Amino acid sequence: MKKIIFMFTALMVSFAISAQAQSMTGTHAEHGDHDNHAHVEQPLVQGAQDDKTVAGDVHVSVKGLVCDFCARALEKVFGKQEAVNDIDVDLDNKLITIDFKDGQSLNDDTIRALIQDSGYNVENIHRVTE
Amino acid sequence: MRNVTRRNANWRKIFFGVMMTREIIFVFFVAVLVIANATVADARPVSYPGGWTMMFMNNGDANTAHLHYSPTAKYSVGYKFEHWRDRGFNLNAAQLNGLVKRWNEKDSQANFYVKGGIGIASERGTSNDDMAGFAGISTDWENRRLFFQYENRYTEAGNIDDFFGQSARVGWAPYEGDYGDLHTWLMVEVDHSPESEDSFTVTPLMRFFKGVHLVEAGMSNQGEALFNYVLRY
Numbered sequence: 001m002k003k004i005i006f007m008f009t010a011l012m013v014s015f016a017i018s019a020q021a022q023s024m025t026g027t028h029a030e031h032g033d034h035d036n037h038a039h040v041e042q043p044l045v046q047g048a049q050d051d052k053t054v055a056g057d058v059h060v061s062v063k064g065l066v067c068d069f070c071a072r073a074l075e076k077v078f079g080k081q082e083a084v085n086d087i088d089v090d091l092d093n094k095l096i097t098i099d100f101k102d103g104q105s106l107n108d109d110t111i112r113a114l115i116q117d118s119g120y121n122v123e124n125i126h127r128v129t130e
Numbered sequence: 131m132r133n134v135t136r137r138n139a140n141w142r143k144i145f146f147g148v149m150m151t152r153e154i155i156f157v158f159f160v161a162v163l164v165i166a167n168a169t170v171a172d173a174r175p176v177s178y179p180g181g182w183t184m185m186f187m188n189n190g191d192a193n194t195a196h197l198h199y200s201p202t203a204k205y206s207v208g209y210k211f212e213h214w215r216d217r218g219f220n221l222n223a224a225q226l227n228g229l230v231k232r233w234n235e236k237d238s239q240a241n242f243y244v245k246g247g248i249g250i251a252s253e254r255g256t257s258n259d260d261m262a263g264f265a266g267i268s269t270d271w272e273n274r275r276l277f278f279q280y281e282n283r284y285t286e287a288g289n290i291d292d293f294f295g296q297s298a299r300v301g302w303a304p305y306e307g308d309y310g311d312l313h314t315w316l317m318v319e320v321d322h323s324p325e326s327e328d329s330f331t332v333t334p335l336m337r338f339f340k341g342v343h344l345v346e347a348g349m350s351n352q353g354e355a356l357f358n359y360v361l362r363y
Contacts, residue, residue, distance in 0.1 A: 064234025066274055068339060069362060071309040073178030089309045091274070094236060118178055119203035121234040
C-alpha cells in the first residue's frame with residue numbers, strides 16, 4: 001500500500017506543479033502572446049466596453065478543435081454567456097462562429113480566455129462588423 | 131490469483147453483453163506496441179468545465195464504471211467501481227484525473243494525463259476488505275482521421291492482489307463527419323499484462339460516436355468481447 005500511496009502522491013504533486021507552471025506562464029503571456037493560458041478572473045465583459053469590442057458575429061479559428069467533444073465543450077462554455085445568442089462549430093475548418101444578442105458582445109481577450117479555459121487555443125479572431 | 135488465465139473468461143458475464151461470436155473476423159490489424167490484460171481505456175478522463183462523464187467499460191478482464199465531474203478543463207474528480215472477474219475482487223474508489231499538458235495544433239491535439247485513485251478492495255466470497263489504490267498515465271494524439279493512445283496503470287488491491295497493465299490503441303476514421311454527425315472509427319487495441327500467461331491481447335474494435343454518446347464494440351483474439359459506453363454531458 002505504501003507503493004500506491006507514494007505513486008499517487010507523486011503523480012498528483014507533479015500534476016500540481018505542472019498546472020502551477022502553466023498558470024504562471026499564462027500570467028506572463030497575457031502581456032504578449034495571447035495564445036497562451038489566461039484565466040478569466042474578472043466578470044466577463046459584455047457590451048461595447050472597450051476598443052476591441054464591436055457588435056456583430058465573430059469568427060474564431062481554434063487550434064485543437066478535432067472532435068465532437070471539443071466542439072461540444074466550446075458550445076457549452078459559450079452557451080453559458082449571457083451575451084451569446086448562438087454558436088456554430090465548423091470542424092472542417094476548425095472555426096467557430098459566435099452570434100451575439102442585439103447590442104451585446106464579448107471582447108477579444110474574453111473570447112480567448114473562454115476558449116483557453118475550455119482547453120483549446122485561439123489562432124485568430126475575425127469580426128464581422130455590421 | 132495473480133497468474134490469471136484469460137482463456138476461461140466468460141463473456142456472458144459482461145455488462146450489456148453483446149451478441150458477438152468468434153466468427154467476427156479481425157477486419158483491421160495494425161501492429162502496435164506493448165500492452166495488459168488489465169487496462170481499461172479511460173478515453174478523455176477530463177472533460178470541459180462543468181462537464182459530467184459516465185464511462186462503462188467491459189472487456190475480458192473487468193467491468194468498470196466511472197462517473198466524473200470536471201470543475202475545469204484541467205482535472206476531474208469522480209467515483210470508480212471495478213469488478214475484476216478472474217482476479218476475484220471488486221474495487222470502489224475515489225478517482226482523480228489530471229490533464230498535465232495539452233498540445234493544440236491547427237489540425238491535431240495531443241494530451242498527457244495522470245490518473246490515480248484510492249479506495250477499498252473487497253475479495254469476493256470472503257470478508258476480506260483492504261485499502262487499495264491505483265496510479266497511471268495516459269497519453270494520446272489525434273486528428274480527424276488518425277488516433278493513437280497509450281496508457282498504463284499499477285494497481286494495488288491491499289493484501290488481495292497487485293498488478294501492472296498497459297495498453298495502446300491505433301485508430302483510423304474512414305470519413306470525416308462534421309459536428310453532430312455519426313463518427314465512426316476502426317481501432318485496434320493491444321493490451322499487455324506482464325504477469326499473465328497470455329500476456330498480450332489484441333482487440334480490433336469499432337467506435338461509434340454521435341452527440342453525447344460514444345459506443346465501442348470489439349472482440350479480442352482470445353474470444354473475449356469488449357463493449358464500452360461513454361456519456362458526456
